Amino acid sequence: MVHPLARLTAAEIDAARELLAVHDLLAPGVRCAVLSLEEPTRDEVAAHRAGGPVDRRIRAVLLDGGSGRSRTVLASLTRSAIDERIEHDPVTDGQPPIMLEEFEAVDAIVKADPGWLAAMAERGITDVSLVAACPLSAGSYDLPGERGRRMLRVLSFLQARPDDSPWAHPIDGVVAYVDLLEKRVVELVDTGVLPVPAEEGNFGDGPYRTSRRPLHVTQPEGPSFTVDDxxxxxxxxxxxxxxxxxxxxxxxxxxxxxxxxxxxxxxxxxxxxxxxxxxxxxxxxxxxxxxxxxxxxxxxxxxxxxxxxxxxxxxxxxxxxxxxxxxxxxxxxxxxxxxxxxxxxxxxxxxxxxxxxxxxxxxxxxxxxxxxxxxxxxxxxxxxxxxxxxxxxxxxxxxxxxxxxxxxxxxxxxxxxxxxxxxxxxxxxxxxxxxxxxxxxxxxxxxxxxxxxxxxxxxxxxxxxxxxxxxxxxxxxxxxxxxxxxxxxxxxxxxxxxxxxxxxxxxxxxxxxxxxxxxxxxxxxxxxxxxxxxxxxxxxxxxxxxxxxxxxxxxxxxxxxxxxxxxxxxxxxxxxxxxxxxxxxxxxxxxxxxxxxxxxxxxxxxxxxxxxxxxxxxxxxx
CATH class of the missing domain: 2.70.98.20 (Copper amine oxidase, catalytic domain)
Structure with missing residues (x-):
């Protein structure tokens, strides 16, 4: 039998998806920002006995990419039941965590923006394929028009070639504010052209020092720890x-x-x-x-x-x-x-x-x-x-x-x-x-x-x-x-x-x-x-x-x-x-x-x- 604190398995994640879908919580455009085990309390864990029943519960934070609304859903995989739905107001309650797919989408968003392209051209950069757009969390500053928006702020870095470290070449003085739901740049801040540092900052490819000799860590009788479930x-x-x-x-x-x-x-x-x-x-x-x-x-x-x-x-x-x-x-x-x-x-x-x-x-x-x-x-x-x-x-x-x-x-x-x-x-x-x-x-x-x-x-x-x-x-x-x-x-x-x-x-x-x-x-x-x-x-x-x-x-x-x-x-x-x-x-x-x-x-x-x-x-x- 599973322990109450056992880590979520792939099968349980599949079951969570099916449960949320059955209850119409995964409509088109709805994304799951995070899914985690809803851990039982101290008392519940202390009372559990090996082989005893376990109510496996999950917590899902869902974002509707159309409306911008989000909710937290508490559900039981064991009982196939939705226990609670907590609705969030993006104006007052904050936003779900940023998803990897949102970071990946930013590159195309900024590179389609005329203002951002003009800012790059002003800096002599016409081939933006070697510009790395770096998306970063926006924070909360009560800036005009931002309350309730789902946003990232984007700084940019230049590569000399695809394997060149972009961190050595910041394109400073310009930042794009991106609305992730509208998929567009809503504001561009440009304080003027600054020189892009030229020296490269690549590492890890040698030449290597030759003074180090091998150092082997061995335990011929195996480790002193045991792992069981x-x-x-x-x-x-x-x-x-x-x-x-x-x-x-x-x-x-x-x-x-x-x-x-x-x-x-x-x-x-x-x-x-x-x-x-x-x-x-x-x-x-x-x-x-x-x-x-x-x-x-x-x-x-x-x-x-x-x-x-x-x-x-x-x-x-x-x-x-x-x-x-x-x-x-x-x-x-x-x-x-x-x-x-x-x-x-x-x-x-x-x-x-x-x-x-x-x-x-x-x-x-x-x-x-x-x-x-x-x-x-x-x-x-x-x-x-x-x-x-x-x-x-x-x-x-x-x-x-x-x-x-x-x-x-x-x-x-x-x-x-x-x-x-x-x-x-x-x-x-x-x-x-x-x-x-x-x-x-x-x-x-x-x-x-x-x-x-x-x-x-x-x-x-x-x-x-x-x-x-x-x-x-x-x-x-x-x-x-x-x-x-x-x-x-x-x-x-x-x-x-x-x-x-x-x-x-x-x-x-x-x-x-x-x-x-x-x-x-x-x-x-x-x-x-x-x-x-x-x-x-x-x-x-x-x-x-x-x-x-x-x-x-x-x-x-x-x-x-x-x-x-x-x-x-x-x-x-x-x-x-x-x-x-x-x-x-x-x-x-x-x-x-x-x-x-x-x-x-x-x-x-x-x-x-x-x-x-x-x-x-x-x-x-x-």
């Missing part, structure tokens, strides 16, 4: 692999030593805001999950390139706009890595010398969103720690670098600029540390004066730690602070360790900048989640995404701002943590023409969850 077990860890077309890789029901740690973890949203305020690029702010669908853009991974060693791959199946299954082979990679020393001690009294190797389990996927490539790596450790590392690489976005652009961009090649920007990710963490209910404390280092009121620090060496309990959602928006060693402790409301303290995990954040845009900006309203490193909300299975359901062209205020305004009690409740982290990128010449990986992430570590070091039983040499 998407359930992975390794070094006391157990979890289920999930996949969502919006979020990509999802880990469900994480436990260690038979004790629950998390019901669900994922990257629920990410935003890439750019710093150039000029008329050509002020709107550049991309939500790579909510607008572009991270899971739909996953790469097929290759052995020896993306992953090395003894690999287990998971294929993913997603639905196309016709609600037909599309397989992404090798979408997810699972493997072990040696990670240096786990613990070591040479004892001067007993003469004992002990050392153990640390290895980690890595489960990952890579997605390409336009010019950038993102690798998402979940690391599990034998001591109970859980870590997410996000690696950003690919090609930096480019424009002409002149005196004006120098305020907002770095010169990476002669006359070629790369604008300053941020990559801000939001992890959704449905933690269940030793049970469904928990409390969160903010822990800060406390310095003590040499002569305090009690006179108990005469030599000035003492320091301690302060704990601030987060009691309600309105107090749950917190900022990391490395100067006080700030971490957040998630303590079980149901279990205690042998010292009488709540068993707990701590969230160890990086201390990077939050959203740098002005508080009154459009992007601050739309990406409010990125203004804090941490939000704590009461668990609600219907609240999935920190910027709301329909992010594309939404005016802002959806998601976390709405939920936090309810100010529910979170002390000892079922909780969801939303953790924002990321990279603020001031591009370097070394980031061109392809960018070496930049990493960011966070760590969840046991703190009083175990009564002592849980890795004392690791054997030498392993």
């Amino acid at each position: 998407d359930v992975v077990e390794w070094e006391g860890w157990r979890f289920r692999v999930g996949y969502d077309p919006r979020e990509g890789l999802v880990l469900h029901r994480l436990s260690i030593a038979g004790r629950p740690v998390a019901h669900r973890v994922s990257v629920a949203e990410m935003v890439v805001p750019y710093a150039d305020p000029g008329p050509i690029r002020f709107w550049q702010n991309y939500f790579d999950a909510g607008e572009y669908l991270l899971g739909q853009q996953a790469n097929s991974l290759e052995l020896g390139c993306d992953c090395v060693g003894e690999i287990h791959y998971f294929d993913a199946v997603v639905a196309d706009p016709d609600v037909r299954p599309r397989e992404i082979r090798n979408a997810i990679c699972l493997h072990e890595e040696d990670d240096g020393v786990l613990w070591k001690h040479t004892d001067v009294f007993t003469g004992s010398q002990q050392v153990r190797r640390r290895r980690r389990l890595v489960i990952s996927f890579f997605a390409t969103i336009g010019n950038y490539d993102y690798g998402f790596y979940w690391h599990l450790y034998p001591d109970g720690a859980l870590e997410l590392e996000v690696r950003s690489t690919g090609v930096v976005f480019t424009g002409v670098h002149d005196e004006r652009a120098a305020r907002w961009a770095s010169e990476v090649a002669p006359g070629l600029g790369a604008p300053y920007h941020q990559h801000l990710f939001c992890a959704r963490l449905d933690l269940t540390v030793d049970g469904p209910r928990a409390s969160v404390d903010e822990l800060d280092v406390r310095r003590l004066p040499r002569t305090g009121p009690d006179g108990d620090n005469p030599h000035g060496n003492a320091f301690g730690r302060d704990a601030t309990r987060i009691g309600s959602e309105s107090g749950g928006g917190r900022v990391a602070d490395r100067t006080v060693g700030r971490v957040w402790r998630i303590g079980s409301a149901e279990a205690r360790n042998r010292f009488g303290d709540p068993t707990a995990y701590v969230l160890e954040p990086e201390d990077g900048p939050t959203l740098l845009a002005d508080d009154e900006s459009s992007i601050a309203a739309r990406a409010a989640f990125a203004t804090r490193h941490l939000w704590v909300t009461a668990y609600d299975p219907a609240r999935r995404y920190p910027a709301g359901e329909l992010v594309n062209q939404h005016g802002g205020g959806a998601g976390l701002p709405e939920w936090v305004a309810e100010d529910r009690d979170v002390d000892g409740a079922e909780l969801t943590l939303w953790h924002t982290f990321g990279v603020t990128h001031f591009p370097r010449p070394e980031d061109w023409p392809v960018m070496p990986v930049a990493s960011c992430g966070f760590r969840l570590a046991p703190s009083g969850f175990f009564d002592r070091n849980p890795t004392l039983d690791v054997a030498p040499g392993h």
Whole structure:
């Protein structure tokens, strides 16, 4: 029998198409922007027993290409029933995610526009077959005539030949605003002719250095993990692999030593805001999950390139706009890595010398969103720690670098600029540390004066730690602070360790900048989640995404701002943590023409969850 959290199969996507068609929901011109599993609640999953009945439900976001109206449909494949239809108003509710076919249609739309062709001719470009029209999400700025339109904004790049990287040759100073439903350019912004940078930016074809010798990773006895029906077990860890077309890789029901740690973890949203305020690029702010669908853009991974060693791959199946299954082979990679020393001690009294190797389990996927490539790596450790590392690489976005652009961009090649920007990710963490209910404390280092009121620090060496309990959602928006060693402790409301303290995990954040845009900006309203490193909300299975359901062209205020305004009690409740982290990128010449990986992430570590070091039983040499 199928598990309630099992990933959607090709057969289920076919069944979804038939069900929607039977109920007249797939009329001509209706496209499916995203189809996903409607996951059951924590309680429903906990109550399920192997072989028991399962109601397999789906969520489909449908767009009518004629009227521009959209709706979300909740349906049961098990019962062949439509459970709910939620109608959306494009003026107030935002737009469904952008579909690949819409990106592909833009090239022909702009190249048929007389104004755009004239702008190219003015720049000496008469053969537009070598112009790459780059469609980008439009954002929401209350510009005249835009409210309710389904739009993309289009920048252009020139190729010297079909295999030449267009990012080296931006055709700057001109942007086309495209209505996707009317299939036409509704506005052309042209601020004047700028020189197209000439130096090429191609890479990957050699010549290659000859100093590297082969490095082989082998496990002649096979890996230490097992996989059974998407359930992975390794070094006391157990979890289920999930996949969502919006979020990509999802880990469900994480436990260690038979004790629950998390019901669900994922990257629920990410935003890439750019710093150039000029008329050509002020709107550049991309939500790579909510607008572009991270899971739909996953790469097929290759052995020896993306992953090395003894690999287990998971294929993913997603639905196309016709609600037909599309397989992404090798979408997810699972493997072990040696990670240096786990613990070591040479004892001067007993003469004992002990050392153990640390290895980690890595489960990952890579997605390409336009010019950038993102690798998402979940690391599990034998001591109970859980870590997410996000690696950003690919090609930096480019424009002409002149005196004006120098305020907002770095010169990476002669006359070629790369604008300053941020990559801000939001992890959704449905933690269940030793049970469904928990409390969160903010822990800060406390310095003590040499002569305090009690006179108990005469030599000035003492320091301690302060704990601030987060009691309600309105107090749950917190900022990391490395100067006080700030971490957040998630303590079980149901279990205690042998010292009488709540068993707990701590969230160890990086201390990077939050959203740098002005508080009154459009992007601050739309990406409010990125203004804090941490939000704590009461668990609600219907609240999935920190910027709301329909992010594309939404005016802002959806998601976390709405939920936090309810100010529910979170002390000892079922909780969801939303953790924002990321990279603020001031591009370097070394980031061109392809960018070496930049990493960011966070760590969840046991703190009083175990009564002592849980890795004392690791054997030498392993």
